[in-house]
Amino acid sequence: MKILKTLKIVSAIAVLLMATTVSAHVDLTETVPADEAMLMQSPATLKQTFSAPVRMMKLSLIDAEKKAVKFGFAASATAASEFEWPLPTLKEGEYQVSWIVMGQDGHKMTGDYGFMLHGDMKMEAKQPSSQSLNHQSHSHQH
Amino acid sequence: MLLLTKFATYAAVSSCVGSILMQTLRSKQLRTTDTKLEAFDVWLSRWFLKWAGLGLVISLLQLPIQAGAMAENGIAGMFDPLMLSIMWQSAVGSQVSFIVVGFTLLLLSEWGINKLARFKTILRIVTVTGFILLAISFTFTGHTVELNTVFKGLLMLHILAMAAWAGSLWPLHQSCKALPADSLVTLMENFGKVAVFFVSILIACGVLLLLQLVEPISNLFTTDYGQLLMLKLIFVSGMLLLAAWHKLKLVAELAQHKNAQPLRLSILIETLLVVSVLVTTSVFTTLVGPQS
Numbered sequence: 480m481k482i483l484k485t486l487k488i489v490s491a492i493a494v495l496l497m498a499t500t501v502s503a504h505v506d507l508t509e510t511v512p513a514d515e516a517m518l519m520q521s522p523a524t525l526k527q528t529f530s531a532p533v534r535m536m537k538l539s540l541i542d543a544e545k546k547a548v549k550f551g552f553a554a555s556a557t558a559a560s561e562f563e564w565p566l567p568t569l570k571e572g573e574y575q576v577s578w579i580v581m582g583q584d585g586h587k588m589t590g591d592y593g594f595m596l597h598g599d600m601k602m603e604a605k606q607p608s609s610q611s612l613n614h615q616s617h618s619h620q621h
Numbered sequence: 622m623l624l625l626t627k628f629a630t631y632a633a634v635s636s637c638v639g640s641i642l643m644q645t646l647r648s649k650q651l652r653t654t655d656t657k658l659e660a661f662d663v664w665l666s667r668w669f670l671k672w673a674g675l676g677l678v679i680s681l682l683q684l685p686i687q688a689g690a691m692a693e694n695g696i697a698g699m700f701d702p703l704m705l706s707i708m709w710q711s712a713v714g715s716q717v718s719f720i721v722v723g724f725t726l727l728l729l730s731e732w733g734i735n736k737l738a739r740f741k742t743i744l745r746i747v748t749v750t751g752f753i754l755l756a757i758s759f760t761f762t763g764h765t766v767e768l769n770t771v772f773k774g775l776l777m778l779h780i781l782a783m784a785a786w787a788g789s790l791w792p793l794h795q796s797c798k799a800l801p802a803d804s805l806v807t808l809m810e811n812f813g814k815v816a817v818f819f820v821s822i823l824i825a826c827g828v829l830l831l832l833q834l835v836e837p838i839s840n841l842f843t844t845d846y847g848q849l850l851m852l853k854l855i856f857v858s859g860m861l862l863l864a865a866w867h868k869l870k871l872v873a874e875l876a877q878h879k880n881a882q883p884l885r886l887s888i889l890i891e892t893l894l895v896v897s898v899l900v901t902t903s904v905f906t907t908l909v910g911p912q913s
Contacts, residue, residue, distance in 0.1 A: 534707060534711065536691050536692055536704070536707065537692055537693065553703075554692070554703055554704065554707055555707070556706060556707040556710040556711075579691065579692070579693060581691060581707075581711060583711075583712065583766070584712055584761075584762050584763060584764075584766035584767070585687075585711055585712040585713040585716070585761070585762035585763070585766075586762070586763070587690070587691055
């Protein structure tokens with residue numbers, strides 16, 4: 480049991496440290512639509528805001544049938560902190576956005592988030608999405 | 622894949638720096654026309670060329686490999702012109718260009734020395750320039766990008782000192798078999814003298830970098846990055862103990878008994894340790910970040 484206790488303490492400290500470290504790493508700070516948003520109408524744009532300039536290498540919007548929605552994404556060598564893409568009219572259902580960016584240090588970051596589009600005014604229970612922004616894997620290259 | 626290329630780059634840089642250090646130590650020895658010595662010098666020069674060539678090939682592959690990994694499109698992504706051009710314009714591109722030029726200078730200078738011994742001094746300056754470019758290339762990507770110029774300088778020193786030590790081990794191991802005992806003893810003693818200097822630089826810079834990158838220091842125990850760093854430190858401690866033992870005991874014994882076998886075996890163990898150190902470093906600089 481001592482091990483469990485130690486683990487608890489260590490993980491608590493780790494969480495605190497994670498929150499306080501002066502981090503060189505970039506986060507996705509805001510998205511429109513927001514993660515887990517419930518929308519009543521098709522969003523006009525897809526927008527991501529990062530905490531520092533990054534290069535968007537890949538961005539995909541996947542519908543409930545696992546089909547990619549085409550919205551004219553193209554990777555670009557220009558780094559920016561904000562990206563905005565006009566969207567076609569979407570049909571109702573669940574959507575998932577997956578992104579891959581490269582930081583200014585050549586460091587790769589990935590993540591995904593989701594939103595839901597309701598065609599009618601019937602509010603359903605909110606489905607917690609398993610995607611979270613903190614699921615960012617890192618790979619660095621030197 | 623990325624890990625492999627990174628490890629190979631470390632190994633190539635080390636082997637090149639180590640070979641040149643050994644060549645320098647060899648040239649400081651008495652000029653004797655012993656076929657054994659000459660054969661060793663030829664081997665050393667070839668060893669250097671092999672690694673510089675490998676380093677060059679790997680660095681040319683780097684851009685497609687990185688592009689493929691970045692876009693997660695597999696093989697197609699490796700040759701996607703858009704991805705390649707984005708990679709080229711990013712920090713990765715600058716890094717690759719420095720590595721390519723660095724290894725090219727090494728190859729040219731060594732080839733020149735074998736052909737035109739007259740220009741040795743100038744060509745060695747070219748070699749050193751190559752080393753400096755290679756060391757600079759390490760400062761373009763990864764966690765150390767955020768650091769200021771002073772720390773980038775420390776990182777470069779750390780890498781060059783590491784390379785001088787790590788890269789000398791295999792040639793030293795070979796020399797135990799290839800050289801006559803007297804030359805071997807002087808070579809080992811001379812290496813022992815310069816090694817103290819390199820190892821001091823290596824550790825001083827390493828500690829300063831660690832304090833800068835791992836903030837707060839308790840992250841050493843709580844993060845993957847910290848734990849891998851600790852693992853590296855354990856391997857390095859092992860290397861240091863072995864190196865001290867070689868310097869203080871085995872080389873002294875070698876001078877008396879002329880039996881290089883124990884030293885040769887021990888250097889082999891040290892070489893395995895240095896490979897572990899480089900593998901560990903490849904992992905924690907590629908897969909995990911100080912804050913991830």
